[in-house]
Amino acid sequence: xxxxxxxxxxxxxxxxxxxxxxxxxxxxxxxxxxxxxxxxxxxxxxxxxxxxxxxxxxxxxxxxxxxxxxxxxxxxxxxxxxxxxxxxx
Amino acid sequence: xxxxxxxxxxxxxxxxxxxxxxxxxxxxxxxxxxxxxxxxxxxxxxxxxxxxxxxxxxxxxxxxxxxxxxxxxxxxxxxxxxxxxxxxxx
Numbered sequence: 001x002x003x004x005x006x007x008x009x010x011x012x013x014x015x016x017x018x019x020x021x022x023x024x025x026x027x028x029x030x031x032x033x034x035x036x037x038x039x040x041x042x043x044x045x046x047x048x049x050x051x052x053x054x055x056x057x058x059x060x061x062x063x064x065x066x067x068x069x070x071x072x073x074x075x076x077x078x079x080x081x082x083x084x085x086x087x088x089x
Numbered sequence: 090x091x092x093x094x095x096x097x098x099x100x101x102x103x104x105x106x107x108x109x110x111x112x113x114x115x116x117x118x119x120x121x122x123x124x125x126x127x128x129x130x131x132x133x134x135x136x137x138x139x140x141x142x143x144x145x146x147x148x149x150x151x152x153x154x155x156x157x158x159x160x161x162x163x164x165x166x167x168x169x170x171x172x173x174x175x176x177x178x179x
Contacts (some may be wrong), residue, residue: 001126032097059148060149061150062163079108079163080108085098085100
């Protein structure tokens with residue numbers, strides 16, 4: 001999984017039927033210092049994250065391992081809203 | 090499979106219900122010569138690794154196999170703690 005911050009939402013009416021009812025959030029990757037990186041993903045939100053939340057994103061076919069995205073054309077899903085980060089070094 | 094070092098822990102209460110019982114660790118990917126290789130990722134810890142320990146982790150869909158649940162949105166899992174690395178210098 002990778003760390004990211006929700007920076008926006010994507011709305012699309014004309015789309016694959018399997019994607020109906022899903023919420024698409026724009027998640028920018030962040031470093032351990034919370035600084036925004038350039039790269040981002042569009043991830044299906046299954047945990048009701050809000051804009052500004054620090055989240056974990058799972059990618060690849062593992063992203064289809066949730067009730068909402070099972071057998072759906074989805075390769076990135078928000079799986080957690082982060083409360084706290086403990087970084088050692 | 091990849092080498093990495095545990096550099097921290099992630100705490101998250103609101104998450105996919107299949108992630109409930111798992112510990113989420115920060116892992117800094119390493120080369121075989123223990124140099125940093127790429128940006129840190131978050132992995133489910135099935136080996137009970139502590140901060141600073143060198144570990145082995147697997148990625149992609151196979152990362153779900155060691156977990157005691159049928160389905161979980163996980164793409165990285167720590168599966169071993171490294172004791173020693175013998176590297177034949179090229």
